[in-house]
Amino acid sequence: MDLDFTRAEQDFRAEVRDWLTAHSPGTLPSMDTRAGFEAHRAWEELLAGARLSAVSWPPEYGGRGASLTEWLIFEEEYWAAGAPGRVTQNGIFLLAPTLMRFGTEEQRRRWLPGMAQAREVWAQAWSEPEAGSDLAALTSRAERVDGGWLLHGQKTWSSRAVYASHGFGLFRTSGTRHKGLTYFLFPLDEVAVRPIAQLDGLPGFAELFFDGVFVPDSMVLGEVGEGWRVAMATTSSERGLTLRSPGRFLATADRLVRLARDADPVLADRAARCWIDAEAYRLHTFATARRIETGEEIGSASSMGKVFWSELDVRMHTLAMDLLGDRAAETPWFDGFLFSLAGPIYAGTNEIQRNIIAERVLGLPR
Amino acid sequence: MNFAFTDDQLALASTVRDVLRAHCPPSALRTERLPAWDRLAEVGFFAMLVPSENDGLGLRLIDALPALEESGRACLPGPVVETAVAAPYLLEGAPKLASGAVRVAVLPPGQTYTPDADLADLLVVARGHRLHVLPREAVRLTPRPGTDPCRRLFEVSFTHAMEAAVATAAAVPALRRATVATAAQLIGVARELLAVSVAHARTRTQFGTPIGSFQAVKHQLANVAVAIEFAAPLVHRAALSVDAADDLPEETAQAAGAVDGRDRDVSAAKAAAGEAAVLAARTALQVHGAIGYTEELDLRFWLARAWSLSDAYGSTAAHRARLRAAVLDGPPRRYP
Numbered sequence: 001m002d003l004d005f006t007r008a009e010q011d012f013r014a015e016v017r018d019w020l021t022a023h024s025p026g027t028l029p030s031m032d033t034r035a036g037f038e039a040h041r042a043w044e045e046l047l048a049g050a051r052l053s054a055v056s057w058p059p060e061y062g063g064r065g066a067s068l069t070e071w072l073i074f075e076e077e078y079w080a081a082g083a084p085g086r087v088t089q090n091g092i093f094l095l096a097p098t099l100m101r102f103g104t105e106e107q108r109r110r111w112l113p114g115m116a117q118a119r120e121v122w123a124q125a126w127s128e129p130e131a132g133s134d135l136a137a138l139t140s141r142a143e144r145v146d147g148g149w150l151l152h153g154q155k156t157w158s159s160r161a162v163y164a165s166h167g168f169g170l171f172r173t174s175g176t177r178h179k180g181l182t183y184f185l186f187p188l189d190e191v192a193v194r195p196i197a198q199l200d201g202l203p204g205f206a207e208l209f210f211d212g213v214f215v216p217d218s219m220v221l222g223e224v225g226e227g228w229r230v231a232m233a234t235t236s237s238e239r240g241l242t243l244r245s246p247g248r249f250l251a252t253a254d255r256l257v258r259l260a261r262d263a264d265p266v267l268a269d270r271a272a273r274c275w276i277d278a279e280a281y282r283l284h285t286f287a288t289a290r291r292i293e294t295g296e297e298i299g300s301a302s303s304m305g306k307v308f309w310s311e312l313d314v315r316m317h318t319l320a321m322d323l324l325g326d327r328a329a330e331t332p333w334f335d336g337f338l339f340s341l342a343g344p345i346y347a348g349t350n351e352i353q354r355n356i357i358a359e360r361v362l363g364l365p366r
Numbered sequence: 367m368n369f370a371f372t373d374d375q376l377a378l379a380s381t382v383r384d385v386l387r388a389h390c391p392p393s394a395l396r397t398e399r400l401p402a403w404d405r406l407a408e409v410g411f412f413a414m415l416v417p418s419e420n421d422g423l424g425l426r427l428i429d430a431l432p433a434l435e436e437s438g439r440a441c442l443p444g445p446v447v448e449t450a451v452a453a454p455y456l457l458e459g460a461p462k463l464a465s466g467a468v469r470v471a472v473l474p475p476g477q478t479y480t481p482d483a484d485l486a487d488l489l490v491v492a493r494g495h496r497l498h499v500l501p502r503e504a505v506r507l508t509p510r511p512g513t514d515p516c517r518r519l520f521e522v523s524f525t526h527a528m529e530a531a532v533a534t535a536a537a538v539p540a541l542r543r544a545t546v547a548t549a550a551q552l553i554g555v556a557r558e559l560l561a562v563s564v565a566h567a568r569t570r571t572q573f574g575t576p577i578g579s580f581q582a583v584k585h586q587l588a589n590v591a592v593a594i595e596f597a598a599p600l601v602h603r604a605a606l607s608v609d610a611a612d613d614l615p616e617e618t619a620q621a622a623g624a625v626d627g628r629d630r631d632v633s634a635a636k637a638a639a640g641e642a643a644v645l646a647a648r649t650a651l652q653v654h655g656a657i658g659y660t661e662e663l664d665l666r667f668w669l670a671r672a673w674s675l676s677d678a679y680g681s682t683a684a685h686r687a688r689l690r691a692a693v694l695d696g697p698p699r700r701y702p
Binding site: 001002003004005013069076254257258260261265268269271272273275276277279280281283284286287290291301304307308351353354355357358359361362363364365366 | 367368369370371372375428560564567568575576578579581583584585587588589591592595596597599600602603606634637638641683686687689690693694701
């Protein structure tokens with residue numbers, strides 16, 4: 001066991017740090033406003049110009065073929081530099097791993113470069129009004145027509161959908177429950193989008209209404225009827241690694257310990273615990289990345305990471321609220337606090353994750 | 367970066383585990399003070415960290431970590447960490463350490479009572495700013511109540527130190543290692559508590575179904591699994607930091623920032639491992655119900671070990687305070 005970075009990894013870190021120091025715009029207006037969305041998109045274009053928007057992708061799609069370890073290094077530097085949140089998150093970190101694994105070469109060439117350059121911004125469309133934690137209960141469907149499909153139904157809590165150009169999600173093409181679902185990509189311009197204001201008052205997600213939206217066969221990802229398997233195959237990367245890398249929590253924990261510098265011992269103790277947990281998540285994630293790089297499947301164990309980082313984020317921001325008192329809302333900590341509260345809900349609620357841990361990792365009866 | 371233990375490290379742990387299964391079963395905790403100690407000595411457990419020129423195996427702390435975790439998992443009684451981990455550094459060159467023939471008890475700075483003092487041949491006692499090394503015959507021991515029936519506490523009194531006292535600062539490398547080793551034992555204790563709780567939840571039936579099928583039970587056990595999963599890498603990190611900084615002369619290490627990082631990593635490991643073990647104990651008791659609240663069930667030994675070790679070599683709160691000081695005094699960024 002050794003936890004040293006290679007010369008190449010250290011050089012990569014230095015390059016990323018130098019570039020971010022020179023170019024990071026710091027905090028931008030919220031990406032859930034028209035102007036803020038555009039500012040975030042422009043920042044992503046700049047990032048892509050330095051081939052830093054999706055470093056782990058192969059060069060032909062806009063990346064630099066970096067290892068997962070190097071991607072984690074990139075993330076540490078990105079969040080330590082105080083760079084903006086990633087408006088491309090859903091595409092680069094949720095859809096792209098699925099495209100890499102299940103897409104055709106034609107699909108990868110069509111969609112990945114535009115995603116890396118933020119010319120196209122993607123929204124996720126999993127949940128429906130009656131299908132949240134029980135995603136297999138979804139009723140949106142796709143109807144076979146000549147050369148493609150007509151999408152019908154309703155999706156909700158669709159992050160980024162208000163200003164994004166495209167979406168992805170599951171639609172029923174036959175069968176019941178997990179069988180007969182198909183993974184579709186779709187343009188948002190023919191979908192009726194109803195913005196939904198979140199706790200901060202801004203439309204971070206939306207409801208989507210499909211009234212026979214046509215998509216060609218080329219926008220089916222993976223085999224027809226195999227959508228559940230296609231979607232789930234990459235949820236472990238979502239929960240376990242790519243959705244929330246340690247970098248953002250390390251940066252938050254470092255700021256928090258300094259925010260609590262002169263705090264009373266009880267609050268200071270909470271800050272130290274958060275710092276330790278962020279470090280634990282960091283070490284655990286590097287270990288997981290190394291396991292994935294050597295061909296291991298992390299599977300259900302990824303649920304442990306999701307529970308851990310989401311609750312750490314809530315604890316950190318709750319402590320910041322306690323430290324700041326009535327000054328909280330004039331600082332970025334308040335937006336961070338609201339956002340942290342979503343963590344235990346999205347990407348599979350923590351209740352679902354704990355069921356997975358108990359049943360599939362510990363072997364408790366269903 | 368490589369997070370895997372080597373085959374040698376795992377083989378050592380496997381040997382120790384086999385010895386402990388055979389010679390330190392839960393029933394032995396009720397009848398023996400030092401079960402399996404002779405057998406552990408035979409397989410080199412007490413020689414692990416003794417330099418090879420003193421007949422030891424000359425291993426680094428990271429090499430011994432999985433084996434130390436096993437000693438926690440088995441709830442092995444006696445001054446294990448003190449003899450196997452602290453003594454080779456506190457009593458460098460002392461004879462018979464590697465063979466396990468000399469047992470050592472330690473009163474670290476900040477603690478009042480010495481655990482397992484009556485089982486020791488040599489005692490290392492912090493008093494004021496001095497560290498006294500005393501043979502068992504030179505001290506008077508007064509038993510004190512403790513939380514752990516297999517880790518008895520004693521007040522140590524003595525009039526004349528037989529050996530020259532040294533400054534407590536000289537004990538820092540040994541105490542750092544003992545702290546990490548204790549953290550590794552706590553991980554082992556927590557793993558065993560989780561395992562027996564899961565086993566109980568799978569077999570104990572109420573309302574016509576195993577209680578482990580209820581989400582209220584599942585989620586508590588999942589929380590324990592998460593706590594252990596994320597505490598363990600901190601303990602590995604701490605062992606590596608201690609080993610790495612020891613390769614450098616003290617001045618060079620300080621210049622490289624390794625010293626701050628080392629104390630920070632040791633405290634992170636101890637705090638997280640202690641917290642995970644205490645959560646595992648609390649949850650184990652709740653999942654077992656009333657039978658867990660008895661002397662009759664062996665669970666009590668692991669509950670007590672979680673409590674006693676979480677306070678040994680600095681409480682969770684003390685280590686968090688130390689970590690916070692190290693972070694605030696350290697460089698603004700955590701990675702070079």
